[in-house]
Amino acid sequence: MSVSFVIELLGTVAFTISGAFSAMQKRLDAFGVIVIAFITAIGGGTIRDVLIGYTPVSWMRDLNGPIVITITAVSAIFFKKYLKNFKITLFLFDALGLFTLIGIQKGVDAELNNGVCIILGTITGCFGGVLRDILLNNIPLIFRKEIYATACIIGGGIYFGLRHLIDPNWAKVIAIAFICGIRILAVKYDLKLPVW
Amino acid sequence: MSVSFVIELLGTVAFTISGAFSAMQKRLDAFGVIVIAFITAIGGGTIRDVLIGYTPVSWMRDLNGPIVITITAVSAIFFKKYLKNFKITLFLFDALGLFTLIGIQKGVDAELNNGVCIILGTITGCFGGVLRDILLNNIPLIFRKEIYATACIIGGGIYFGLRHLIDPNWAKVIAIAFICGIRILAVKYDLKLPVW
Amino acid sequence: MSVSFVIELLGTVAFTISGAFSAMQKRLDAFGVIVIAFITAIGGGTIRDVLIGYTPVSWMRDLNGPIVITITAVSAIFFKKYLKNFKITLFLFDALGLFTLIGIQKGVDAELNNGVCIILGTITGCFGGVLRDILLNNIPLIFRKEIYATACIIGGGIYFGLRHLIDPNWAKVIAIAFICGIRILAVKYDLKLPVW
Structure with a gap:
């Protein structure tokens, strides 16, 4: 079991918990x-796969994802009280950057333009949450308050800026770190994009 | 015109009427x-087809579906008063089980894992209604009140449990009967899944 | 740069502005x-492409669209005050007819049935707006008030009625003119479809 595999599963766990908590708040x-x-966990990747024609979509090909998600969601229901105290949000930052870079890699593999790859990365990172919010009848959080997506786009730009200068894997690590960093600063100093 | 063809059209009619009534309630x-x-009628199957890459999606290949749906929807508008007295809900049970098994079969044909096939069956049975509720700006009914989807998953499990033991067609019939039965019992005794 | 290319970009600009204004009204x-x-600008075409299996979807293949959309959206934010006075709605009519005929052509290219092509045209013309409304947590405008889609369907019917009688390009122009005409008359005389 490789390191990147474990990291990806941790990201999936983070997104699953975020979805489970939103749903429990609406008393589903x-x-x-x-x-x-x-x-919430597979939505972003699924939209990405459908848009580029990578079907059957990823979660149908590797059952580790669905199994981890189901176990995590059931655990979230039973251990709701205890989980509340976790710093869920901090945990999520890594998942965001990680999923963004996974999405970018899929776009690169499909030989799409860099700009399109960044959009695919942003979709992978953010659109699970968009689907969650639509299904729970909220205006997607991403469009209202936070700078998730802006962080993904900046991180994607950094990746493409660096990947021919340094080892591409290091470019990915730096991009993920930037995405996490922007998010942490934004939460800490309550940074927001301007509203009109 | 085979028996299964007629049954499938009846299922389509049931879903169409359910969609038309919800829309009329919102005064569209x-x-x-x-x-x-x-x-509502084609949504679940369409999402399934898109996820597994079966495109152009089913309803574009066989026009009987779109024609039956259009005629049914127009009829529902004109005969609204009279239709109210039908036991629409009872009628719908069969469609749910039927669509679930159609979805499972598509997954089996695409050589996907049994668990993924059950998910595809559940999507086929339930996500037409989910799209209907999203478009009408409701939290999807399936997530709030009823046990539609649970019935689909149990029925799917029964199908895969039986299909190597008995004639696969009988396994389907039994699975559909179970899905209907669970739904009827749930409505009759007001069974619900626990809420947190 | 051909005439049809410029016209298509103008249509994209119109849809982009409509989406940007709706979003600014919700204070995103x-x-x-x-x-x-x-x-809003690429949604209808993207749903069409996914349904017929034309992937990666169109906007990933030709970057002029995404670039024009981004520039237009940013401009809409900065020049909001001045743009208000434009007759945006009139401008939109052409985009509606145009996008409908582009969608129909894609269906014809994929050798789909005429009725399915008309549905694809209507999806191309209208479902960008549907996605916009869902994301902004409104019941889609198209289902409540206006006769956008009816105009698309009638225009599509006219195209298929004429295209073997006259030059297909003229059939398209006439169909687009009809869609615009129906929309203009509907707004002017406040025509609506009956509600039940």
Whole structure:
């Protein structure tokens, strides 16, 4: 089991918990919580796969994802009280950067333009949360308050700026670190994009 | 015209009527009612087809579906008063089980894992209704009140448990009967999944 | 740069502005406005491409679209005051007819049935707006008030009625003119489809 594999599973766990908590706040039944958690975790990657024609989509090819998601969602329901105290949000930052770079890599593999790859990365990182919010009948959080997506786009730009200058894997690590850093600073200093 | 063909059309009619009624309750115009009815009837199968890469999607290949849906939706508008008295809900149970098994079969044909096939069956049975609710700006019913999806998953499990033991067609019939049965019992005794 | 290319870009600009304005009315942040504008402009075509299996979807293949959309959305944010006075709505009519006929052509190229092609045209013309409304947590405008989609369907029917009788390009121009005409008359005389 490689390091990157474990990291990807941790990212999936983080997204699953975020989906499960939003669903429990809206008082959905157990099945609803699991489905929303599932869609939050695989939604971004699924939209990406459908848009580039990589079908059957990723989670149908590797069952580790669905199994981890189901176990995590069920655990979130049973251990709700204890989980509250985790710093879920901090945990999520890594998942955001990670998923963004996974999405960018898929775009590169499909030989798409760099700009399109950054969009695919942003979709992978952010659109699980968009689907979660639509299903729970909220205006997606990403469009209202936070700078998730801006962080993904900047991180994507950094990756493409660096990958021919240094080892591409290091370019990825730096991009992920930037995405996490921007998010942490934004939360800490309550940075927001301007609203009109 | 085979028996299974007629049964599938009846299922399509049931879903179409459910979509048309929801749309009329929200006082959409005639076109809106027809579109919502259409999406309710073909939505689950369309999402399934897109996820596994079976494109152009099913309803584009066989026009019987779109024609039946359009006629049914227009009829629902004109005969609204009379249709109210039908036991629409009972009628829908069969469609749910039926669509679930159609979705499972598509997954089996695409040589996907059994667990993924059950998810595809559940999507086929339930996500037309999810799209209907999203378009009408409701939190999807499936996540709030009913045990549609749980019934689909149990039925799918029964199918895969039985299909190597008995004739696969009988396994399907038994699975559909279970899905219907669970739904009827749930409505009759007001069974619900626990909420947190 | 051909005439049809310029016309298509103008249509994209119109849709982008419509999306940007809806998003600014809901007081989204700058990024949210750009994303909603983007999805409004490419959403209909993207759903069409996914349904027929034309992937990677169109906007990933030709970067002129994404570039024009981004510039237009950013401009809409900065020049909001001045743009208000434009007759945006009139401008949009052409985009609607144009996008519908582009969608129909894609269906014809994929050798799909005429009825399916008309549906694809209507999706191309209207579903960018549907996605915009879903993301902004409104019941899609198309289902409530206006006769956009009806105009698209009638225009599509006219195209298929004429294209073997006269030059297909003229059939397209006439169909687009009809779609615009129906929309203009509907707005002017406040025509609506009946509601039940």
